[in-house]
Amino acid sequence: xxxxxxxxxxxxxxxxxxxxxxxxxxxxxxxxxxxxxxxxxxxxxxxxxxxxxxxxxxxxxxxxxxxxxxxxxxxxxxxxxxxxxxxxxxxxxxxxxxxxxxxxxxxxxxxxxxxxxxxxxxxxxxxxxxxxxxxxxxxxxxxxxxxxxxxxxxxxxxxxxxxxxxxxxxxxxxxxxxxxxxxxxxxxxxxxxxxxxxxxxxxxxxxxxxxxxxxxxxxxxxxxxxxxxxxxxxxxxxxxxxxxxxxxxxxxxxxxxxxxxxxxxxxxxxxxxxxxxxxxxxxxxxxxxxxxxxxxxxxxxxxxxxxxxxxxxxxxxxxxxxxxxxxxxxxxxxxxxxxxxxxxxxxxxxxxxxxxxxxxxxxxxxxxxxxxxxxxxxxxxxxxxxxxxxxxxxxxxxxxx
Amino acid sequence: xxxxxxxxxxxxxxxxxxxxxxxxxxxxxxxxxxxxxxxxxxxxxxxxxxxxxxxxxxxxxxxxxxxxxxxxxxxxxxxxxxxxxxxxxxxxxxxxxxxxxxxxxxxxxxxxxxxxxxxxxxxxxxxxxxxxxxxxxxxxxxxxxxxxxxxxxxxxxxxxxxxxxxxxxxxxxxxxxxxxxxxxxxxxxxxxxxxxxxxxxxxxxxxxxxxxxxxxxxxxxxxxxxxxxxxxxxxxxxxxxxxxxxxxxxxxxxxxxxxxxxxxxxxxxxxxxxxxxxxxxxxxxxxxxxxxxxxxxxxxxxxxxxxxxxxxxxxxxxxxxxxxxxxxxxxxxxxxxxxxxxxxxxxxxxxxxxxxxxxxxxxxxxxxxxxxxxxxxxxxxxxxxxxxxxxxxxxxxxxxx
Numbered sequence: 001x002x003x004x005x006x007x008x009x010x011x012x013x014x015x016x017x018x019x020x021x022x023x024x025x026x027x028x029x030x031x032x033x034x035x036x037x038x039x040x041x042x043x044x045x046x047x048x049x050x051x052x053x054x055x056x057x058x059x060x061x062x063x064x065x066x067x068x069x070x071x072x073x074x075x076x077x078x079x080x081x082x083x084x085x086x087x088x089x090x091x092x093x094x095x096x097x098x099x100x101x102x103x104x105x106x107x108x109x110x111x112x113x114x115x116x117x118x119x120x121x122x123x124x125x126x127x128x129x130x131x132x133x134x135x136x137x138x139x140x141x142x143x144x145x146x147x148x149x150x151x152x153x154x155x156x157x158x159x160x161x162x163x164x165x166x167x168x169x170x171x172x173x174x175x176x177x178x179x180x181x182x183x184x185x186x187x188x189x190x191x192x193x194x195x196x197x198x199x200x201x202x203x204x205x206x207x208x209x210x211x212x213x214x215x216x217x218x219x220x221x222x223x224x225x226x227x228x229x230x231x232x233x234x235x236x237x238x239x240x241x242x243x244x245x246x247x248x249x250x251x252x253x254x255x256x257x258x259x260x261x262x263x264x265x266x267x268x269x270x271x272x273x274x275x276x277x278x279x280x281x282x283x284x285x286x287x288x289x290x291x292x293x294x295x296x297x298x299x300x301x302x303x304x305x306x307x308x309x310x311x312x313x314x315x316x317x318x319x320x321x322x323x324x325x326x327x328x329x330x331x332x333x334x335x336x337x338x339x340x341x342x343x344x345x346x347x348x349x350x351x352x353x354x355x356x357x358x359x360x361x362x363x364x365x366x367x368x369x370x371x372x373x374x375x376x377x378x379x380x381x382x383x384x385x386x387x388x389x390x391x392x393x394x395x396x397x398x399x400x401x
Numbered sequence: 402x403x404x405x406x407x408x409x410x411x412x413x414x415x416x417x418x419x420x421x422x423x424x425x426x427x428x429x430x431x432x433x434x435x436x437x438x439x440x441x442x443x444x445x446x447x448x449x450x451x452x453x454x455x456x457x458x459x460x461x462x463x464x465x466x467x468x469x470x471x472x473x474x475x476x477x478x479x480x481x482x483x484x485x486x487x488x489x490x491x492x493x494x495x496x497x498x499x500x501x502x503x504x505x506x507x508x509x510x511x512x513x514x515x516x517x518x519x520x521x522x523x524x525x526x527x528x529x530x531x532x533x534x535x536x537x538x539x540x541x542x543x544x545x546x547x548x549x550x551x552x553x554x555x556x557x558x559x560x561x562x563x564x565x566x567x568x569x570x571x572x573x574x575x576x577x578x579x580x581x582x583x584x585x586x587x588x589x590x591x592x593x594x595x596x597x598x599x600x601x602x603x604x605x606x607x608x609x610x611x612x613x614x615x616x617x618x619x620x621x622x623x624x625x626x627x628x629x630x631x632x633x634x635x636x637x638x639x640x641x642x643x644x645x646x647x648x649x650x651x652x653x654x655x656x657x658x659x660x661x662x663x664x665x666x667x668x669x670x671x672x673x674x675x676x677x678x679x680x681x682x683x684x685x686x687x688x689x690x691x692x693x694x695x696x697x698x699x700x701x702x703x704x705x706x707x708x709x710x711x712x713x714x715x716x717x718x719x720x721x722x723x724x725x726x727x728x729x730x731x732x733x734x735x736x737x738x739x740x741x742x743x744x745x746x747x748x749x750x751x752x753x754x755x756x757x758x759x760x761x762x763x764x765x766x767x768x769x770x771x772x773x774x775x776x777x778x779x780x781x782x783x784x785x786x787x788x789x790x791x792x793x794x795x796x797x798x799x800x801x802x
Contacts, residue, residue, distance in 0.1 A: 051726030051734045051750075081722050083735065083751050116719020117752050304705070305797055312798035318517020321482050325452030333452045334484065349452075350484050351518050390794050396706055397713035 001257055003264075007157025008172040009141035011193040013037040013235045017135035018147030021128025023076035023114070023121060029147035031125070033097065033132040034071040034191055039107055040233035042068035043204040045211050047228035053080035054090040055110040056227060062094065062106050066200030068233060069107040071191055072097040072129060073148050075176070078227050079112040079120050089120045096126045100133035111189055111229050113176065114150055145174040148189055151395055152176050152272055158264035162257035164240035164250050169196045171257045175265040190215065190230045190265060195237035196254055198244075205246040206255050207232050214262035217294075217383045218270055219301050232258075267367070270384040275391030279367040280310055281382055288377035292329035296372060297383040299327035307388035310368060315359035317345045324372060331374040339371040402658055404665075408558025409573040410542035412594040414438040414636045418536035419548030422529025424477035424515070424522060430548035432526070434498065434533040435472040435592055440508055441634035443469035444605035446612050448629035454481035455491040456511040457628060463495065463507050467601030469634060470508040472592055473498040473530060474549050476577070479628050480513040480521050490521045497527045501534035512590055512630050514577065515551055546575040549590055552796055553577050553673055559665035563658040565641035565651050570597045572658045576666040578621075591616065591631045591666060596638040597655055599645075606647040607656050608633050615663035618695075618784045620702050621674035633659075668768070671785040676792030680768040681711055682783055689778035693730035697773060698784040700728035708789035711769060716760035718746045725773060732775040740772040 009016050014036055021031040044063050046056045062068065072093050079086050090110050098105035112120070135143070145155035159172035175190035198206075211230055236242075243250055271279040282301045287293035300306055303323040309316040317338050325333065338346035341362045345354050362368070367384075410417050415437055422432040445464050447457045463469065473494050480487050491511050499506035513521070536544075546556035560573035576591035599607075612631055637643075644651055672680040683702045688694035701707055704724040710717040718739050726734065739747035742763045746755050763769070768785075 049723065049726040050732070051722045078719070081719060081734070081747075081750055081752075083749075116722060117747075304793070308794055308797035311794065314798070318479070318482060321452045321517060322450065325450040331451070333482070346482075346518075348484075350482055388794060390791050392705070393709055393712065393789060393791050393794060396709035397715070 001260060002161045004159045004161055006159050006172060007141040007145055007174045008034060008191060008193040009138050010159040010172045011170045011195050011235065013195060013237045014193045015136040015138055016140035016144040017132040017137065018140065018143030018145070019128060019131045019135055021074065021131065022124040023074050029143065030074060030076045031128040031132055032073040032144035032147035033129070033136060034144055034193070035101060035136055036069050036193070036233050036235050038235060039067045039069045040235050041198060041200050041203050042066055042231065042233050043200065043207045044229065044231040045208060051081065053078055053112060053227040054082055054086040055079055055112045056229060057087065058090045058094060058110045059229065059231070062109055065106070067107065068109050069103050070097055070101055071109045071111065071231060073111040073189065074120070074125060075148050075150050076114040077112060077118055077120050078114050078116045080227060081117045082119055085119055089122055092122060093125060093129070096129045100129055109231055111227065113148065113189055113227055141172065141174065148174065148176040150176065151274055154272065156265055156268040156272070158261045160257045160260050162253055164196065164238070164253055167239040169238040169240060169254070170194060171261050173261045173265050175269055177269055189227070192230070192232040192258070192261065194232065195235045197236045197238055197240050197242045198234050199242060202243050202246050202251065203232060203234055206251065206258055210255060210258045210262050213259060214266045217381065218266045219298065219383065219385050266384050270386050273386035274395045275389040276386030277389050278310055278363065278387045280385045280387060281367045281369045282385065283369060283371040283380070283382050285371060285373045285380045286377055287374050287379040288330050290379045290381065292376070293379040293381040295327040296324045296329040296374065297381050299323040300370065300372065301383045301385035304388055307385070310363065311387035311389045313360045313363035315340055315345055315354070315356065320370065320372065321346070321349065329374065331376040335375040337373040341365050341369055402661060403562045405560045405562055407560050407573060408542040408546055408575045409435060409592060409594040410539050411560040411573045412571045412596050412636065414596060414638045415594045416537040416539050417541035417545040418533045418538065419541065419544030419546070420529060420532045420536055422475065422532065423525040424475050430544065431475055431477045432529040432533055433474045433545035433548035434530070434537060435545055435594070436502060436537055437470050437594070437634050437636050439636060440468045440470045441636050442599060442601050442604050443467055443632065443634050444601065444608045445630065445632040446609060452482065454479055454513060454628040455483055455487040456480055456513045457630060458488065459491040459495060459511045460630065460632070463510055466507070468508065469510050470504050471498055471502055472510045472512065472632060474512040474590065475521070475526060476549050476551050477515040478513060478519055478521050479515045479517045481628060482518045483520055486520055490523055493523060494526060494530070497530045501530055510632055512628065514549065514590055514628055542573065542575065549575065549577040551577065552675055555673065557666055557669040557673070559662045561658045561661050563654055565597065565639070565654055568640040570639040570641060570655070571595060572662050574662045574666050576670055578670055590628070593631070593633040593659070593662065595633065596636045598637045598639055598641050598643045599635050599655070600643060603644050603647055603652065604633060604635055607652065607659055611656060611659045611663050614660060615667045618782065619667045619671055620699065620784065620786050621671065667785050671787050674787035675796045676790040677787030678790050679711060679764065679788045681786045681788060682768045682770045683786065684770060684772040684781070684783050686772060686774045686781045687778055688775050688780040689731050691780045691782065693777070694780040694782040696728040697725045697730040697775065698782050700724040701771065701773065702784045702786035705789055708786070711764065712788035712790045714761045714764040716741055716746055716755070716757065721771065721773065722747070722750065730775065732777040736776040738774040742766050742770055
């Protein structure tokens, strides 16, 4: 596996664009278009929030045949809590895109991100779709990554090349989202492309598994969006023999590549969490089972007190013990070790006699890794998060005004 | 029922003191003592955090006979994650107090609050216990309330007088805690006194019920402490015929008084939440059942995005819809109404066409009340919380350093 520069347009047969349609107030890109040269095998995972945005409902409809050729995405407006007009606007986005590209509207997927509860400015959207269709190019991946941003401070792309049947296969991805992020079964917005030759069941299976190990282990602020979406388009242009089985070496090679791309994107998302000054990896080892490992890791990664201590370079391990204690995971407090990087802070649930100055310096590491050994079993998990800073408050107090 | 000034020492037969023992670095009170003139019927509820502090374990032991005559509490050090030495120090606190008062050590309850993971300075504690015993007085309730504070900005007391069998009965309480507060079955530290004549089962039943309707519906930051404790001491000095049944008018009258005192304290705690600028009441109406009502209210009250919007006087109702949507409560998004104060923001899940300036002014109300009508059943609940401000970050980034 080789990491390569770029994102979704490293994959042969994929074009993209990102343009300013005028949905955001400021002069920033706010409409993205991703198109494959042929109808692609497609799979998606979406938010579990019961207040579901209109574009997510349209995606679910249009993915019923597991085929798609285009994704149109706007930022600046979430098209959520918008009722029937919102549904019809999401459908109009698909129709307008289909008309520009000369394809069936059922081949178009739709996403929106931004403020909840306002209707889309459809004249600007439709005009923007035309602009974006004209701007499509094989190096437009970064423009698309930029156009889907809201409070993100920079666009996020990652890509790899793997080999299956001796043939090169590429996987690229972009993602956005730095607040309202605690996906449970899906996440903010992420779009993945690949030329792997694969059937739809196997693609969905790979995506679901990888999302569970990556996006679902990311938390910025415990808040789950109404619009979370991860979509993958597989053009089938690579010359590997078709993957049709969710087992075996070839499938594993593909999942490994996909997991690498998604992990890179997840780290970028956490590092760019609203107000974040640090990327934090929370590793829970020797939990009784995966569910306990997740509970303990999530409790630490979501604790405002742990996150403010990390912001302050304060090795306040008492807050880590508090967090795992409230998590519901089963363990004996006096068996627990806690490490910052490779440095032991807590031995058997108590102060390991560490040096406070040395611990403080370890917060300069990137990422800041907190490892909790529960000595209760064999399960291990890594979650990604960031610290809580003054800027988290500033960004979210200012967002709409 | 009549609200009266003061706290625990409004109850005849109760003395208290709060002194500076030198546990905190600064020149502040850090050791409190509460004593009843006779062994009192006692009940308590404690943290459900599996990392349980030593003093909580001592309380559970000493409450096995439902009788207590003194409570000794230190702030500045939580005596949690302190192993066998921590347990023996908690027991020494009880013993030293018992010796000063000339009573059995099993009649002494012990609490600690402050930094986790450090051993208590026992010389200062024991010296402080002697000072406190000498300072006991029938108007020492406020000193005790002050001595249990950590990041609180002011002491918290409340009291009422009720009538049972035509006889006056008093209930007083103090509480502390402004961070690491999301009690599930108990809470930070709160001590209640009453002269009601009651047996231990009935007292425990009343306390458990009232805590579930008050402290367990308070959240500041989702983090549950290792030391949460609510204790009530009933001297039996009032002349009502003994309450022995958890039903009936007399029991209801007592619960009503107790609930009033606890609700007042809970509101003081939320209003004084770390960095809080506003007290927020989240009311969920017409939920399918109490569990759903709690889930929805908690999701709103704990959402960092809702709390930062409240800090900013921003009627960002989309975040409220997002929060109830992720809560797991069952409802139809397009049946939901949301009110700020009495002003309708959301009708049937969509913008009710409210005036943004008028909504902004409603954040001057105290408390700020957010009402969510789910139209899914008959259950209703009120939760208390506060907003998230820059100061929450400052306080928790600076706490230990």
